[in-house]
Amino acid sequence: MRSGMVSVIGRPNVGKSTLVNALVGQKVSIVSHKPQTTRHRIQGVLHEERGQVVFVDTPGLHKVETRALNKVMNQAAAGAIHDVDVVLFVVELTRWTEEDEGVLRRLEGLTTPVGLVVNKIDRLDDKEKLLPLLQKLSARRDFAFIVPLSAQKGSNLKGLVDELFSRLPEGDPLYPEDMVTGNDLGFTVAEVIREKLIRSLHQELPYSTTVEIEDYKREGNLDRIHAVIWVEREGQKKIVIGEGGAALKQIGTAARRDLERMLDRKIFLQIWCKVRENWSDDPKALKRFGLTPD
Ligand SMILES: Nc1nc2c(ncn2[C@@H]2O[C@H](COP(=O)(O)OP(=O)(O)OP(=O)(O)O)[C@@H](O)[C@H]2O)c(=O)[nH]1
Ligand SMILES: [Mg+2]
Known part of the structure; x- marks a missing residue:
């Protein structure tokens, strides 16, 4: 059996919470079309025969820290990068912003494997454009793996889960089998x-x-x-x-x-x-x- 922790980071609104919900097969984290929806670290547990993955959904890392709340949210997200087995950096396929750039900077020097999740591929009208877009994103860092998917449609989630299991350490499950979230x-x-x-x-x-x-x-x-x-x-x-x-x-x-x-x-x-x-x-x-x- 393999088991471990995977944190999910990225700027607001890229679909981190939608992804974690889709991966664990249940709604553990709230979703809205407005940025800065998630405010805490939220745990969601995926149980499979081959082991267990504990996902940590995080608030979207953002630039403008006008209020104390913004700082707390950014700190909660930034703190989740450490002490995990894999970091998933979630971006949108067709939109790269200054805030994505900021997330990338925070990952500099990190030795933990970072996988790039390119979300919202369902929005792409012309499939021919996928490869060039992925190539452009892959040049930004030496990612451990790159998985294009649609969290909303649930497409290619298995590809991502396979990538994760191949990188998790051998070990017993961290949580009991019936536990889907670590939050009360x-x-x-x-x-x-x-x-x-x-x-x-x-x-x-x-x-x-x-x-x-x-x-x-x-x-x-x-x-x-x-x-x-x-x-x-x-x-x-x-x-x-x-x-x-x-x-x-x-x-x-x-x-x-x-x-x-x-x-x-x-x-x-x-x-x-x-x-x-x-x-x-x-x-x-x-x-x-x-x-x-x-
Ligand atoms: N078209 C499309 N929309 C998606 C997909 N995944 C998420 N969304 C939408 O994107 C919006 C933001 O989704 P969230 O999951 O709340 O995004 P988040 O990254 O958790 O956002 P914060 O918590 O604010 O950081 C919602 O309107 C989702 O329905 C996808 O694969 N395709
Ligand atoms: Mg969220």
């Missing part, structure tokens, strides 16, 4: 609510919100959960709640549906929206909301 239940619930929130909000507002679980009670087949959506200003609270509470109700319903399916239990979910001014730039608030680099 309260965290997962908060993340599912945050996903619905991000998807329902526009422009910059998602960056000013976070979700905290205030109370979590298990009563037979029912989980009773009280959650708080924190925003930074009164005006934002109005938007989150919506006309007559309609927006908040929609977020709650969508989150409850997902959670009932994921946990196979009845969920009673109550969500409040509260203001904590400037929380995203306040180290004390970040600590309280569990937003620390580890």
Whole structure:
């Protein structure tokens, strides 16, 4: 048997979380079309006959660190490069930016094997263009391997998993067979609510919100959960709640549906929206909301 840790890094929005979910066959990390969705390191475990891979999804490494939250997110991602067996650097096939360049710089001097995952190949209209694009990317570093794939369509995932297993050390599984994520239940619930929130909000507002679980009670087949959506200003609270509470109700319903399916239990979910001014730039608030680099 082989087993080991693989961290998944890259700039925001390239599809790291989509990839980790596809690899472990279950949703362990939330996804949205807006950059900077993931804020923590998220573990997802792939179990196979030949062994186990523990993936570490990370926040997208980004350039502009306007608030303390940005620094914490970048630190969480950068810290995941070390003490793993393989690093996966995820990029988009057709879009290379200054932030990809920044990720590449962070990898300089690293002796751990770095594999390049070229994602979103489903967007390529002309397959003839694939090879030249891959050649261009491969010139950027001496990558251990390069795998083009589509995380969303699930194409060529096996090619990637084979590359990983060939590089993992021999050893017993790190986690029990039924464990899919290393993150706890309260965290997962908060993340599912945050996903619905991000998807329902526009422009910059998602960056000013976070979700905290205030109370979590298990009563037979029912989980009773009280959650708080924190925003930074009164005006934002109005938007989150919506006309007559309609927006908040929609977020709650969508989150409850997902959670009932994921946990196979009845969920009673109550969500409040509260203001904590400037929380995203306040180290004390970040600590309280569990937003620390580890
Ligand atoms: N067309 C296409 N879209 C994809 C693919 N993989 C991911 N996406 C989309 O890309 C967007 C970002 O996906 P995420 O998985 O949240 O990206 P991420 O790298 O985790 O982003 P951050 O957490 O913000 O760093 C979402 O809208 C996904 O649906 C793919 O293979 N093809
Ligand atoms: Mg993500």
